[in-house]
Amino acid sequence: MSISFHHVLLETATAVVPELAMFYSGTLGLRPVPAETGNVAVAVGETTLEFRPGHGRPFYHYALLVPGDRFDAAYRWAVGRLALLPDVRTGAKVFDFEHWDAQALYFHDPADNIGELIAHRGIGESGVTGRFQPDELLGLSEVGIVGDPPLLAEALAETFALPVWSGSVTEEGRLGFIGEKARTLILARAGRPWLPTGRPAEAHPVEVVLAGVVDGDIQLDSGGSVRRVSLPHPS
Template sequence: MPTAMILKEVHLQTADLAATTAFYAELLELPIQAQTETSVAFRVGFSLLSFRLSNAAQRPFYHFAFTIPSNQVAEAHAWISARTTILPAPEGGTILDFPNWNAKAFYFHDPNGNILECIARFDLPNAVANGFSSACFLGLNEIGLPTPNAPQSAEAIHRQYDVPYFVRGPRLPEFVVMGDDTGLFIMPTIGRGWLPTGRPAERFGIRVVFEEKGKTRVIDYQ
């Protein structure tokens, strides 16, 4: 898909670098791409997921999603649930169905309180024959970008970077989704609750390197 939006790099902050490194390297078994005394970066399929030690008194937290093979929701759920707790869905169970997006997903926390998601998008041709492993984290599919005004910020990104509004929606006064099935910006207004916990969205430093229509772009929020 030459015009797909690809989340190439996502750079986040962490208040506990040691716990972050252990969780992603040992529990999720993601390969470490680079590491210093104050940062660590992991390879996640076509994406790089990086954490930098925060000097702030606050504990930064984010929402992001991994793309998993479209035929491995149950296998991925079993693999993750053997390692950590799957978060309950608001209406019961632990797997959420998104019929408008033709997708299913489940959620869990990392030590920072980040809300992680594994999502299978059935319109993506990424089914695999083998059992689930860390190699089946195919890339980053979503990154949350909380903002004081979701429609205004979304329109600015649309105009500056030529990122389309997600054709499957939604596009609401407090919640806008941009991109396509391969990569999405999830843009809530600050204070809106994240699925599935309802924790109000906050904004912390984040840098996203993405590809849209073959061009590499950068969004940097400090």
């Protein structure tokens, strides 16, 4: 069963909401969509990404999915818009994940969220050539959830039948990748460093609505939930 991220809601400091609106709709060129009063939301392919004012200055890790044959074009597009985050060991700004047959780059948004563009070869390939356009993004590919990975993995398996497809939820210091290749919930313990900056993961409220899974609702200890949405069938 193929899954996807239908809607992802993250919290942010109230003061940076206007900057986030300019960044996502201006810098990245994503289409604004209606949102709750005071929130900011944009369409990212199949996903609505929304931010609402919260307490403190929460931060998250997420990834946007690039068609598998468009990473080079997306990289050139990103270089002109973003300050790419380098690998702290090598200085490289392109990350090759050979075991996933994927490439990625990282950046910060105005809320200091660690954003990523990732392309998995063979997934969502379009055959398009020329300059990359933001409407080519397929949706969110990854959303980080910080908590107790074994308990979260057990709940996701029991509720949605989502497996651990990569990594580990039991080995200390590792991440657990839940779902399927290119559409993944990343489970991390608080304090586990995120690529590429090494900033320790923090638990903050996040609401994730999935499509392509059975009905269910998991309440997260950090606040928020993971649940399923029923989408209408095309007529």
